[in-house]
Amino acid sequence: MNFHLLLKELNFLHECRKLRWGIWQCPPFLVIANGCITIAAMIGTYLLASRFVEEPEIAALIVMGVAAFLIIIGSLMVKGFNEIAEAHRIKSEFITIVSHQLRSPLSIFKWTVDLLNRISKKEELSQRHEWENSITTLHNTAENMIRLVNLLIEVSRIESATAIFRKKALSLPAETEKILRDFQSYARAFRITVAFRPDASLPSVEGDEERVAIVIHNLIDNAIRYTAGGGQIVIRIARKGSFLAWSITDQGMGIPEDQKAFIFQKFFRAGNVVDKQTRGSGIGLYTVKAITEAMGGAVGFESQEGKGSMFWFTLPIARDQSNQ
Amino acid sequence: MKKILFIEDEQALQRAATQVLHEEGFEVLSAIDGESGVRIAESEHPDLILLDLILPKKHGLEVVKELKQNPATARIPVIVLSNLSEDTDVEKAVELGAVTYLVKTNYGLSEVVEKVKQALGE
Numbered sequence: 001m002n003f004h005l006l007l008k009e010l011n012f013l014h015e016c017r018k019l020r021w022g023i024w025q026c027p028p029f030l031v032i033a034n035g036c037i038t039i040a041a042m043i044g045t046y047l048l049a050s051r052f053v054e055e056p057e058i059a060a061l062i063v064m065g066v067a068a069f070l071i072i073i074g075s076l077m078v079k080g081f082n083e084i085a086e087a088h089r090i091k092s093e094f095i096t097i098v099s100h101q102l103r104s105p106l107s108i109f110k111w112t113v114d115l116l117n118r119i120s121k122k123e124e125l126s127q128r129h130e131w132e133n134s135i136t137t138l139h140n141t142a143e144n145m146i147r148l149v150n151l152l153i154e155v156s157r158i159e160s161a162t163a164i165f166r167k168k169a170l171s172l173p174a175e176t177e178k179i180l181r182d183f184q185s186y187a188r189a190f191r192i193t194v195a196f197r198p199d200a201s202l203p204s205v206e207g208d209e210e211r212v213a214i215v216i217h218n219l220i221d222n223a224i225r226y227t228a229g230g231g232q233i234v235i236r237i238a239r240k241g242s243f244l245a246w247s248i249t250d251q252g253m254g255i256p257e258d259q260k261a262f263i264f265q266k267f268f269r270a271g272n273v274v275d276k277q278t279r280g281s282g283i284g285l286y287t288v289k290a291i292t293e294a295m296g297g298a299v300g301f302e303s304q305e306g307k308g309s310m311f312w313f314t315l316p317i318a319r320d321q322s323n324q
Numbered sequence: 325m326k327k328i329l330f331i332e333d334e335q336a337l338q339r340a341a342t343q344v345l346h347e348e349g350f351e352v353l354s355a356i357d358g359e360s361g362v363r364i365a366e367s368e369h370p371d372l373i374l375l376d377l378i379l380p381k382k383h384g385l386e387v388v389k390e391l392k393q394n395p396a397t398a399r400i401p402v403i404v405l406s407n408l409s410e411d412t413d414v415e416k417a418v419e420l421g422a423v424t425y426l427v428k429t430n431y432g433l434s435e436v437v438e439k440v441k442q443a444l445g446e
Contacts, residue, residue: 107428110428111433114432115340115344
């Protein structure tokens with residue numbers, strides 16, 4: 001039994017495969033390779049040096065070459081260890097941020113149920129309005145939690161390269177209209193009017209329906225949420241060569257110049273946004289970029305702080321429609 | 325009637341806590357960001373402050389610091405009510421002068437009211 005355990009411990013390639021590391025990223029392999037190369041280099045250098053002792057330059061060149069090779073292996077090892085440390089740090093950061101993001105709606109749940117409990121013990125009709133408000137709060141909070149968990153699962157799938165994209169021909173205008181219907185009351189609450197202006201006779205795009213919905217949902221949600229005090233958002237869809245370009249323009253707080261480079265990074269939320277709106281996971285735009293690029297499209301934005309932003313994404317036109 | 329200032333940006337939590345604290349005989353003042361929280365504390369002199377940490381405009385720890393540095397508000401007991409639960413957050417809040425640190429998901433409304441009454445010596 002101990003022998004089997006020992007063999008399992010020595011089977012580092014199996015461990016690295018489990019973690020989806022290539023062989024040149026696998027620290028245990030690199031350590032052993034480094035050790036073997038060092039031993040071979042020492043023996044080889046001794047043999048060659050003792051043979052070519054009258055030509056010390058050749059011996060020196062051989063030693064330098066071997067040393068350079070060992071430095072490369074050493075660098076790969078250090079890179080591998082750094083990646084492990086970074087993965088560990090990202091995991092800890094992820095758990096901290098996600099725990100807080102999930103706790104927030106759970107607190108709302110807990111206190112709203114407490115309130116309903118108190119109300120149910122009274123018979124006054126005047127409490128009915130508060131009862132209905134509380135039920136609506138519970139429903140909306142549950143939906144938000146489900147959306148967040150789904151987004152986290154999507155991020156995890158993308159990062160572990162296990163997402164399977166079920167591509168088919170989709171109508172971007174139809175998908176957008178479906179999602180806009182869900183946003184009607186949300187937009188009204190923020191005093192935002194939404195203008196939807198797709199070009200006429202647009203061909204279908206090729207994409208995974210569920211994931212295209214995630215992209216559109218995130219971009220509309222951001223445009224509404226980060227436009228304080230009312231305004232208009234405009235959604236356009238137009239043909240650009242063999243792609244359709246979907247764009248959303250808002251009159252919101254915009255993005256500071258020094259933070260534009262980070263906007264698609266995981267967990268990044270621009271400083272001016274965090275200052276005004278504490279709710280937000282920081283993984284929406286990261287997911288939008290990852291999904292769009294995985295479907296053969298691109299994503300980008302233009303923005304001016306204090307004036308607003310325009311976010312866009314493109315998706316390839318469906319193959320049987322590209323000649324239309 | 326004792327006055328409680330609740331500084332919290334989540335409206336559903338404001339609504340629930342305000343209702344229950346009213347029923348328990350407290351007057352409740354609300355602030356939805358750190359800046360207005362400090363302003364209301366300075367003008368209304370509540371008997372106790374319930375304070376979230378992740379707030380728009382000013383972080384809750386900044387709020388505690390400012391309140392404790394101002395002689396007019398330094399003696400108001402502050403109970404931190406947050407979903408952040410790292411030891412560093414708790415230590416920092418207590419170091420700055422919070423009397424208690426409660427992790428929101430761990431306390432129901434009745435338990436929060438109990439803590440409020442304890443802090444007021446009731």
